[in-house]
Amino acid sequence: MYEIRFHGRGGQGAVMAAQALAEAAVLEGYYAQAFPYFGAERRGAPVRAFARIDESKISIKSQVYEPDALVILDESILEIDPISEGLKPDGKAIINTVKKPEEVDLGIEVECGTVDATTIALETIKAPIVNTSILGAFARVVDIVPLESILNAIMNRFGEKLGHQSGVMNAEAARIAYHNTVVGRCKGTRTIVRKKVWLPAWDEIPIGNTLSAREIDGIAVGPGSMAQNLTGTWRTQTPRYSKEKCIRCLRCWFSCPEGCIERQEDDYERWDYRYCKGCGICAEVCPADAIEMVRGVYEW
Amino acid sequence: MVMKVISADHAVAHGARLARVEVVPAFPITPQTLIVELIAEFINDGELDADFLPVESEHSAMSAAIGACAGGARAFTATSSQGLALMHEMLYAAPQNRLPVVMVNVNRSLGAASGIWVEYNDSMPERESGWLQVYIEDNQEALDMVIQAYRIAEDRGVMLPMMVCLDGFVLSHTVERVDFPDQQLVDSFLPKFKPLYVLDPDEPVTMNPITPPEYAMEMRYQLHQAVDESKLVIEKVDREYGALTGRAYGGLIDTYQMEDAEIALIALGTVTSTARVVVDHLRSKGKKVGLVKLRFLRPFPSDELRSIAKNLKALGVFDRSVSFNGFGPVFTETRNALYHLGIPLTNHVAGIGGRDVTFEEVREMFSVIEENAKGHRVKECHWHGLRGGS
Numbered sequence: 001m002y003e004i005r006f007h008g009r010g011g012q013g014a015v016m017a018a019q020a021l022a023e024a025a026v027l028e029g030y031y032a033q034a035f036p037y038f039g040a041e042r043r044g045a046p047v048r049a050f051a052r053i054d055e056s057k058i059s060i061k062s063q064v065y066e067p068d069a070l071v072i073l074d075e076s077i078l079e080i081d082p083i084s085e086g087l088k089p090d091g092k093a094i095i096n097t098v099k100k101p102e103e104v105d106l107g108i109e110v111e112c113g114t115v116d117a118t119t120i121a122l123e124t125i126k127a128p129i130v131n132t133s134i135l136g137a138f139a140r141v142v143d144i145v146p147l148e149s150i151l152n153a154i155m156n157r158f159g160e161k162l163g164h165q166s167g168v169m170n171a172e173a174a175r176i177a178y179h180n181t182v183v184g185r186c187k188g189t190r191t192i193v194r195k196k197v198w199l200p201a202w203d204e205i206p207i208g209n210t211l212s213a214r215e216i217d218g219i220a221v222g223p224g225s226m227a228q229n230l231t232g233t234w235r236t237q238t239p240r241y242s243k244e245k246c247i248r249c250l251r252c253w254f255s256c257p258e259g260c261i262e263r264q265e266d267d268y269e270r271w272d273y274r275y276c277k278g279c280g281i282c283a284e285v286c287p288a289d290a291i292e293m294v295r296g297v298y299e300w
Numbered sequence: 301m302v303m304k305v306i307s308a309d310h311a312v313a314h315g316a317r318l319a320r321v322e323v324v325p326a327f328p329i330t331p332q333t334l335i336v337e338l339i340a341e342f343i344n345d346g347e348l349d350a351d352f353l354p355v356e357s358e359h360s361a362m363s364a365a366i367g368a369c370a371g372g373a374r375a376f377t378a379t380s381s382q383g384l385a386l387m388h389e390m391l392y393a394a395p396q397n398r399l400p401v402v403m404v405n406v407n408r409s410l411g412a413a414s415g416i417w418v419e420y421n422d423s424m425p426e427r428e429s430g431w432l433q434v435y436i437e438d439n440q441e442a443l444d445m446v447i448q449a450y451r452i453a454e455d456r457g458v459m460l461p462m463m464v465c466l467d468g469f470v471l472s473h474t475v476e477r478v479d480f481p482d483q484q485l486v487d488s489f490l491p492k493f494k495p496l497y498v499l500d501p502d503e504p505v506t507m508n509p510i511t512p513p514e515y516a517m518e519m520r521y522q523l524h525q526a527v528d529e530s531k532l533v534i535e536k537v538d539r540e541y542g543a544l545t546g547r548a549y550g551g552l553i554d555t556y557q558m559e560d561a562e563i564a565l566i567a568l569g570t571v572t573s574t575a576r577v578v579v580d581h582l583r584s585k586g587k588k589v590g591l592v593k594l595r596f597l598r599p600f601p602s603d604e605l606r607s608i609a610k611n612l613k614a615l616g617v618f619d620r621s622v623s624f625n626g627f628g629p630v631f632t633e634t635r636n637a638l639y640h641l642g643i644p645l646t647n648h649v650a651g652i653g654g655r656d657v658t659f660e661e662v663r664e665m666f667s668v669i670e671e672n673a674k675g676h677r678v679k680e681c682h683w684h685g686l687r688g689g690s
Contacts, residue, residue, distance in 0.1 A: 023305040035474035061570040062658045201688025
């Protein structure tokens with residue numbers, strides 16, 4: 001059995017990539033399954049999807065904990081999720097990055113294919129949806145399903161859902177990625193980051209189903225508490241605030257959907273970047289251009 | 301035959317299309333949404349000649365499905381969790397009025413603590429409603445069972461509503477290869493719905509009148525008998541479907557490696573699949589283990605279970621929901637059925653709130669059952685994957 005785990009961000013199409021791969025495997029005569037992990041995803045949030053390929057009917061229905069291959073649709077997740085946890089020592093990795101394999105540090109040294117899937121996607125399908133490009137790279141690195149079947153599966157899935165032209169463009173993105181993929185070995189020097197997740201025993205969880213108003217209790221209390229989900233890592237753009245230009249109208253403060261703009265006593269603002277997802281609404285509503293969206297994850 | 305790589309939710313929608321359902325009242329709720337979305341598409345694209353009623357709540361969805369069925373139409377709906385709970389009142393109208401509505405319930409835990417993941421505590425309480433309940437293991441079975449469900453429900457010896465239950469996300473959003481039977485074949489297997497009575501303005505009848513004590517008890521007994529007798533129809537329909545398509549599921553109950561098994565686990569839903577892998581693994585180590593796939597919870601296959609289990613040294617029962625201060629509901633049902641046989645039984649609660657049920661956890665279940673078979677003292681009810689001592 002060949003097991004694949006996909007890591008991406010909500011909106012990049014990780015789930016669709018896993019499904020198209022499963023379909024390609026079925027077209028090749030294999031048995032396959034693909035499924036997403038459903039957490040509290042939103043656009044930009046780290047997501048996972050899984051696929052299994054085998055020569056006989058696949059019975060196991062649990063998630064994939066020790067994958068043979070990792071497909072990483074967004075390399076920034078390396079900094080926030082233990083992506084390579086469980087990857088087999090003889091496993092393979094496919095990464096969307098501008099770097100060469102030997103410049104990437106996964107925390108485990110394996111055969112690795114890198115491709116700038118974002119640029120390919122932007123040029124080919126005119127959107128930063130990298131799922132089809134990364135599948136092309138997958139075909140190059142892992143010789144379980146040939147490119148032809150992946151292209152057919154992409155044509156089927158995208159063609160049926162979004163029309164023939166979409167199928168053609170997405171297949172083209174996969175084809176270009178296949179040829180542009182650089183194959184080598186990545187580094188394995190970094191320690192694999194493990195999330196600090198609060199996993200209490202049943203008798204350690206306070207009675208009831210209530211989150212305290214105090215944040216410190218939010219850390220200790222209750223399932224899925226905010227303190228465990230620092231959404232600030234999701235953003236691709238960060239608002240930069242200029243106190244000099246600010247006219248203290250407070251529009252940004254009451255427009256922020258996440259409540260991460262804090263009103264100071266003098267009516268100037270302060271951002272809580274731990275939860276800012278970079279939606280840019282604050283910059284949009286600011287009448288004085290005091291807020292500028294800058295690409296990347298910063299804390300000013 | 302057409303093949304597609306699709307989710308169980310989509311498989312269900314295709315099943316409803318092939319069954320030529322005529323009225324689909326529905327309210328979308330995660331993880332059932334993919335079903336109603338695709339059915340709406342079928343109707344919009346002219347691939348299914350049916351009326352889609354976008355209702356304002358599940359209570360109305362069930363009311364409309366019952367009304368449509370009473371009007372002589374083949375009715376379909378789907379729901380999950382809170383939606384099923386909201387239907388609770390209306391669910392009871394269908395069985396006693398002998399209206400064979402088919403509904404897919406995508407199992408999801410019922411809040412609080414709110415979650416969107418699989419747990420059977422939404423459908424288990426509806427055991428008492430008079431609906432037949434089948435639990436699904438994979439996407440192919442999901443499609444096939446929607447078609448079978450109408451044949452069973454509409455059989456003159458049954459005439460009862462039927463709930464097809466499938467695991468939220470683990471099945472609903474997982475894609476697998478699914479083969480479609482030809483429409484012609486389905487048509488020959490599933491003739492047009494012939495209701496017992498029809499609401500028709502030209503020949504008025506009263507359906508669901510108030511029923512005084514002089515009649516209600518006998519009518520309930522009738523219903524009790526009908527649920528019991530549905531067993532034969534379920535077996536017969538499955539055999540017939542198997543002869544037509546090559547896919548039969550064992551009727552009420554299916555077994556795996558049970559011929560010479562000394563210990564066994566009863567499982568339902570997707571955990572059955574993972575348990576198959578564990579059985580293979582333990583068999584390769586020379587252990588005589590087997591698996592019982594419980595397909596139907598209503599009717600409950602008591603006799604069938606007795607004949608399968610009679611020679612076992614110990615039996616475990618998996619449950620994906622809890623009856624607080626009691627055991628899991630499947631365990632309670634099983635113990636009732638096997639009471640006189642004196643087989644040592646253990647209950648194995650796992651996967652609560654959508655917790656992933658792993659190979660290791662199922663193996664742990666089998667080791668408890670093995671200990672029990674050896675006569676060692678084990679707890680009667682185990683929670684697997686629980687943090688902290690139980």
